[in-house]
Amino acid sequence: MPIRRLLTHRLFMTGLVLVLAVAGAAFAADWIASASPTRMNMRARFTPPWDARFLLGSDAFGRDVLSRLVHGARVSLRIGALVVVVAGILGTLIGAAAGYFRRLDGPLMRVMDAFMAFPSILLAIAIAAALGPSETNVVAALAAVYTPRTARIVRAAVLQLRESEFVQAARVSGAGDAFILRRHILPNCSAPLTVQLTFVFANAVLAEAVLSFLGVGPPPPTPTWGNMIADGRNFIREAPWITLAPGIAISVTVLGLNLLGDGLRDILDPRMKVAQG
């Protein structure tokens, strides 16, 4: 049973705990931090951590770092999840069409190759900058970056499944293309797709932070981990907590998602199996 094997996979469980912790913090943001993430208090600027009012200190405008951190987690995870949904759907549709219908393969995959020819972060910056800073545009930019990668994975799986005997068997029983794709091919792509989308999630969270840091993410005063680091970097010597908190949050989230993805790949994809520590 794959589920039992996942539960005993140490790295997977570590990743799961980390991701659930971040997700839990995002979910309970209002309860964890009663202060508003955007309320300024000029008399309490640069309060160091472990203060009675500011557990993780306050920033250059006297805003509560903990509150901004947990509300930023909401933004990061929401954008990551939306990118997974959009890239997952588009990538699956494009990859399945390219893999199944020979005639579409060339045109579709060449367009995907064109997208992948650009360094991913550069492409995301270009699209986000062109569209203007907003949460929706960040999602659009990141979906454009990760759709081709997902499409490629799905196409490879479909190419292999299309020649499988059970697809041939369905065909001799009179099944049509749409049915074969929906019931026989796509469900069998779910393993590589799940693994891929976990990594897309991790990369999207990281890329969102980069975009926010560079000022093309969701506009201020929306708290995001990227713009928290950007705000804090001028005071990194005097008030390191402003940058450290979101920095650690990004690391933990991405590490957790990557462990999760590695674990899933170990269990779901026997070809990639490596000795487990």
Place this chain on the structure above:
Amino acid sequence: MSALLEVENLSVRFRTGGGEIVAVDRLSFAAARGEFVGIVGESGSGKSVTALALMGLVTPPGRIAGGSVRLDGQELVGLRERDYRRLRGKRMAMIFQEPMSSLNPVMRVGEQIAEAVRWHEPVSARAAAARAVEMLATVGIPGAEQRAKAYPQQLSGGMRQRVMIAMALACGPELLVADEPTTALDVTVQAQILELLAGLRTRFGMTLLLITHDLGVVAEQADRVLVMYAGRLVEAAPTAELFAAPLHPYTAGLLDSIPDLDRRRDELPAIEGTVPSPLAMPPGCAFAPRCRFAEPACDTGPPPLRDFGARRTACRRDLDLGRSA
């Protein structure tokens, strides 16, 4: 008996890097309603390609280069995919060699059978599920009700082949093409599956076209045997006559290489040489380079099929190959 399946001059070609090869070369045969016909040949003889061509599943780089396939008088070559789809599963069905991979690992076997039913008949999901259970019982699966809920990997190879047969027969096809249905199974299970197929053919009155590389598989039950070599039909005869007195040296060679329990032999006779490469076919009889009886005339163009009563052979020579057993 009227012919259910008529194949005439069927040619299938495949484009390859080294040029177009002829996988099936002007194959003609007919199968009557309810008849059990065995097609025998070694790897590369074109027998599997013939099966796919009958089902309309030859895809690029392959193509049907000519000829005709008629099911109950209806021409199938050139039929639109939509119309072909209505025939597949309903009037003609096929089972494959590898029961391990012929079932979708993420669907319960009952669902897979029920689906095949619903493509062709306007029945409710519940009625289709009931039919699936009934079919599983028909093919001799004990506890069909529970087995219908199993996933393929929970069943043994023989069971899976039974499931495949149940799926193929769910809509009561008139023609069943079985491509090496027992090759992947162990010997005792092979016998059971053959028994089952032969029994079901009588019970449902369907035509069974069994493709195999093993003459032993068709020896007991088939009405007639077609022997293919390098894409061509070399001999066709009622089973008993073929085994008693083959007309073609290739058939004789195949028969000689079957181990015989009654006679002690230190070494099994084998046919010398190998099947010619499809890219370098001999100019005349494809078997001539390996044939003990070949003479210069054998290399002058493909030999015509000659009729001898109910039998046909593609050998130019009148040989007495009666077995001296």
